[in-house]
Amino acid sequence: MLKPNMNYADLKDSYLFYNISQKIASYLEAHPGARLLRLGIGDVTLPLCEAVIGALKGAVDDQAAAETFHGYMPECGAPFLREAIAEHYRSRGVNISTDEVFVSSGASDELGDILDLFDRGNTALVIEPAYPAYVDANVMAGRKIIHVPSGEENGFLPAPPDASADGEDAVADIIYICSPNNPTGAVFGRELLKKWVDFANENGSVIIFDAAYEAFIEDASLPRSIFEIEGAKTCAIEICSLSKTAGFTGTRLGYTVIPKALSRCGMNLNAMWVRNRTTKTNGVSYIIQKGGAAVFTPEGREQIEANINYYKQNARILTEALDKAGVHYFGGRNAPYIWLRCPCGADSWSFFDFLLNEGQIVGTPGSGFGSCGEGWFRFSTFGSRNDTEEAAKRLARLIPNFKP
Amino acid sequence: MLKPNMNYADLKDSYLFYNISQKIASYLEAHPGARLLRLGIGDVTLPLCEAVIGALKGAVDDQAAAETFHGYMPECGAPFLREAIAEHYRSRGVNISTDEVFVSSGASDELGDILDLFDRGNTALVIEPAYPAYVDANVMAGRKIIHVPSGEENGFLPAPPDASADGEDAVADIIYICSPNNPTGAVFGRELLKKWVDFANENGSVIIFDAAYEAFIEDASLPRSIFEIEGAKTCAIEICSLSKTAGFTGTRLGYTVIPKALSRCGMNLNAMWVRNRTTKTNGVSYIIQKGGAAVFTPEGREQIEANINYYKQNARILTEALDKAGVHYFGGRNAPYIWLRCPCGADSWSFFDFLLNEGQIVGTPGSGFGSCGEGWFRFSTFGSRNDTEEAAKRLARLIPNFKP
Numbered sequence: 001m002l003k004p005n006m007n008y009a010d011l012k013d014s015y016l017f018y019n020i021s022q023k024i025a026s027y028l029e030a031h032p033g034a035r036l037l038r039l040g041i042g043d044v045t046l047p048l049c050e051a052v053i054g055a056l057k058g059a060v061d062d063q064a065a066a067e068t069f070h071g072y073m074p075e076c077g078a079p080f081l082r083e084a085i086a087e088h089y090r091s092r093g094v095n096i097s098t099d100e101v102f103v104s105s106g107a108s109d110e111l112g113d114i115l116d117l118f119d120r121g122n123t124a125l126v127i128e129p130a131y132p133a134y135v136d137a138n139v140m141a142g143r144k145i146i147h148v149p150s151g152e153e154n155g156f157l158p159a160p161p162d163a164s165a166d167g168e169d170a171v172a173d174i175i176y177i178c179s180p181n182n183p184t185g186a187v188f189g190r191e192l193l194k195k196w197v198d199f200a201n202e203n204g205s206v207i208i209f210d211a212a213y214e215a216f217i218e219d220a221s222l223p224r225s226i227f228e229i230e231g232a233k234t235c236a237i238e239i240c241s242l243s244k245t246a247g248f249t250g251t252r253l254g255y256t257v258i259p260k261a262l263s264r265c266g267m268n269l270n271a272m273w274v275r276n277r278t279t280k281t282n283g284v285s286y287i288i289q290k291g292g293a294a295v296f297t298p299e300g301r302e303q304i305e306a307n308i309n310y311y312k313q314n315a316r317i318l319t320e321a322l323d324k325a326g327v328h329y330f331g332g333r334n335a336p337y338i339w340l341r342c343p344c345g346a347d348s349w350s351f352f353d354f355l356l357n358e359g360q361i362v363g364t365p366g367s368g369f370g371s372c373g374e375g376w377f378r379f380s381t382f383g384s385r386n387d388t389e390e391a392a393k394r395l396a397r398l399i400p401n402f403k404p
Numbered sequence: 405m406l407k408p409n410m411n412y413a414d415l416k417d418s419y420l421f422y423n424i425s426q427k428i429a430s431y432l433e434a435h436p437g438a439r440l441l442r443l444g445i446g447d448v449t450l451p452l453c454e455a456v457i458g459a460l461k462g463a464v465d466d467q468a469a470a471e472t473f474h475g476y477m478p479e480c481g482a483p484f485l486r487e488a489i490a491e492h493y494r495s496r497g498v499n500i501s502t503d504e505v506f507v508s509s510g511a512s513d514e515l516g517d518i519l520d521l522f523d524r525g526n527t528a529l530v531i532e533p534a535y536p537a538y539v540d541a542n543v544m545a546g547r548k549i550i551h552v553p554s555g556e557e558n559g560f561l562p563a564p565p566d567a568s569a570d571g572e573d574a575v576a577d578i579i580y581i582c583s584p585n586n587p588t589g590a591v592f593g594r595e596l597l598k599k600w601v602d603f604a605n606e607n608g609s610v611i612i613f614d615a616a617y618e619a620f621i622e623d624a625s626l627p628r629s630i631f632e633i634e635g636a637k638t639c640a641i642e643i644c645s646l647s648k649t650a651g652f653t654g655t656r657l658g659y660t661v662i663p664k665a666l667s668r669c670g671m672n673l674n675a676m677w678v679r680n681r682t683t684k685t686n687g688v689s690y691i692i693q694k695g696g697a698a699v700f701t702p703e704g705r706e707q708i709e710a711n712i713n714y715y716k717q718n719a720r721i722l723t724e725a726l727d728k729a730g731v732h733y734f735g736g737r738n739a740p741y742i743w744l745r746c747p748c749g750a751d752s753w754s755f756f757d758f759l760l761n762e763g764q765i766v767g768t769p770g771s772g773f774g775s776c777g778e779g780w781f782r783f784s785t786f787g788s789r790n791d792t793e794e795a796a797k798r799l800a801r802l803i804p805n806f807k808p
Contacts, residue, residue: 001577001607001608001609001668001669002522002523002526002577002578002608002609002610002668002669003522003523003525003526003577003668003669004521004522004523004668004669004671004673004676005520005521005522005523005524005676006523006669006671008521008671008676008679008680009671011679018682041476043475043476044475045470045473045475046470046473047467047468047469047470047473048467048468048473050468053464053467053468056464056467056691057461057464060457060460060461060464063451063452063457063460063654063655064451064452064454064457065451066449066450066451066788069449069450069451069452069651069654070654071447071448071449071653071654072445072447072653072654073654073656105509105685105688105689106685106686108684108685108686109684109685109686111684112683112684112685113517113684116409116544117408117409117412118406118407118408118409119406119407119408119409119410120409120524121407122406122407132683133683133684136683137683137684140520140680140683140684173405173406173407174406203405204405204406205405205406206406243686247473249475249476249686250467250473250474250475250476250477250687250689250690251467251689251690251691252477252686252687252688252689264405264406264407264408265405265407265408265410267408267410267412267413269408272408272409272412275412275415276412276544278422279516279536279537279540279541279544280512280513280515280516280517280537280541280544281509281510281512281513281516282510282512282513282647282653282656283654283656284509284656285509285654285655285656285689285692286654286655287460287655287691287692288689288691288692384470
């Protein structure tokens with residue numbers, strides 16, 4: 001008798017974004033035709049830039065003629081794209097070789113897949129509030145989760161646990177660090193990130209560094225890659241995405257860096273991932289990889305920079321409204337998320353309901369990112385300018401009247 | 405200290421297609437400029453059909469304007485594509501509902517991912533010769549493999565083990581059936597497939613039915629889907645691909661059917677897969693899904709049928725040459741692979757070396773698909789017409805002179 005993966009029974013009953021979509025559906029059923037201002041899920045609204053569109057069209061043309069047709073792609077990524085990504089790192093002073101770069105279908109896919117490299121007896125440390133899939137993907141594998149809460153007191157940027165004081169329980173095998181952070185918008189500085197790298201090296205942990213939002217960092221003193229930190233190549237895997245960098249949320253492309261210097265128990269993780277990819281995938285679509293490569297051209301860089309600046313302007317519009325309303329928040333600078341304290345000590349879902357019902361504004365309840373997110377709320381800055389400006393106006397009007 | 409997934413150490417040292425590529429590389433180094441006739445890996449050579457190209461272009465255009473731009477796609481697949489696939493099943497008399505269809509990045513990706521649904525203590529039955537990833541993906545999870553050899557005596561189509569006679573060891577939890585088969589080209593008939601379905605239902609096993617080559621079946625009496633067999637909905641998952649059906653090897657798209665009636669130990673596998681997808685992926689590229697949907701239009705069906713007929717003509721050209729040379733083979737009808745007995749009792753790699761060195765023909769050694777494939781050899785019929793015709797000529801000339 002086949003036994004299913006019973007760990008699925010340990011998953012919490014529902015998923016944050018699913019709950020939100022159900023609430024929206026109910027609202028729209030009760031208010032047909034209502035126009036919602038969507039600052040909830042971090043989905044982009046600007047179209048793909050010209051350089052990417054041109055490359056995608058060229059690739060579709062390639063697939064239309066036998067002479068230029070591309071069949072199976074190399075499992076770890078097309079050489080032209082792996083090289084473009086490695087060169088992009090090198091241009092920022094981070095020395096990564098082409099065969100340390102793996103092309104993926106996106107960070108969310110890779111965050112699930114990569115766990116196959118690790119024993120199921122490992123523990124996973126998740127700094128909360130956190131992207132819910134970090135926890136769920138590990139629960140599916142039966143791993144014990146070490147929840148490390150963060151909060152205002154440390155600016156949502158905790159230091160590593162003190163292994164000597166906190167005991168063995170504090171020393172996790174897999175450590176998730178997302179910087180710039182989703183949902184809090186907090187960004188690790190070099191000094192603090194170095195402490196985590198040292199902690200991981202000392203304890204033999206592996207850091208999964210989620211750099212999906214690195215393109216939003218404007219403060220040059222902040223690290224955009226964990227590999228800017230000395231020692232990271234022996235303890236970290238970096239997972240990146242073009243979703244927010246270049247508007248690929250629906251086009252799907254990401255990349256992962258696994259240094260060749262990263263080994264544990266005599267097993268080299270880069271070599272293991274090559275073996276995983278050659279067994280479990282036939283690579284990412286040629287068309288999409290060609291589109292992705294255009295992001296790393298000078299023309300592409302310039303165009304995506306313009307898009308990123310558009311979202312940064314959204315952030316300024318929203319934070320100005322919050323400033324005026326006296327709302328306390330993190331993020332919105334160096335990060336595409338604004339993480340605000342719900343006014344009047346309200347809980348996250350009450351504030352969600354208030355904004356939806358009174359302002360037709362959709363945000364994301366902070367409690368969905370872990371219990372220490374209770375009382376907090378996330379705005380995405382990826383909405384359209386119109387929605388963002390209108391939401392800012394309504395927030396300025398509504399918040400002073402909010403009584404939970 | 406992080407412990408890697410030590411099951412990777414149990415993987416056999418190298419991968420069939422990697423070995424072939426190394427042999428080819430060595431040959432080309434020794435013979436620069438040599439033109440190889442590639443009948444090895446099952447990669448298509450015809451470009452995408454017009455209907456698909458048109459849909460891909462339209463989708464790229466959609467991504468170029470804010471009004472038509474698509475961000476995150478539903479994790480289980482775009483409704484338009486899920487519905488087109490379900491309708492395609494229904495048009496063939498198989499009643500599948502839209503929410504039993506899941507869009508994937510391709511069968512090879514899905515064959516790896518789907519195993520997350522099962523406990524690692526389960527056993528996996530693999531009918532050999534077999535696609536190597538069935539075994540490797542389960543070795544990576546630490547599962548015990550039950551190798552069921554097949555051979556000429558049963559036309560490479562074995563009956564289920566006799567649980568009462570063969571003991572508990574014969575009753576596997578996960579059963580792989582690939583029909584039309586890669587590499588042997590053998591296709592299960594309804595009666596024999598029904599025996600496997602009954603066996604799975606009686607023993608609580610789950611069949612992973614790999615239907616990647618179903619489009620090549622021309623004999624109407626042969627089942628193209630396991631769901632044509634009564635009882636399959638309570639014991640089978642069907643994994644399909646557009647790679648061979650519509651030339652998507654480098655474009656990447658597939659689909660999976662998990663019936664809502666499929667449960668084990670109180671866990672519903674369809675619901676588990678929804679949860680898996682919503683946690684571990686953000687869906688397949690909008691552009692590629694639009695291209696895939698065009699395959700299911702009347703125009704698309706007609707155009708891919710023409711391409712499939714082109715490959716079937718390749719099969720006729722090759723099998724005629726083998727007939728003339730007195731070589732015994734399976735497949736080549738209802739299947740895109742030809743599985744031949746190496747002449748003069750040669751072993752698979754000797755015949756590979758002979759064809760490469762003497763005929764510049766690349767095939768696939770049967771021993772790479774399991775030990776019972778030793779002495780056999782696979783040709784793909786997905787090559788270009790020129791290569792196929794030239795290979796047929798050379799085979800007719802070379803085989804009579806082959807002395808291992």
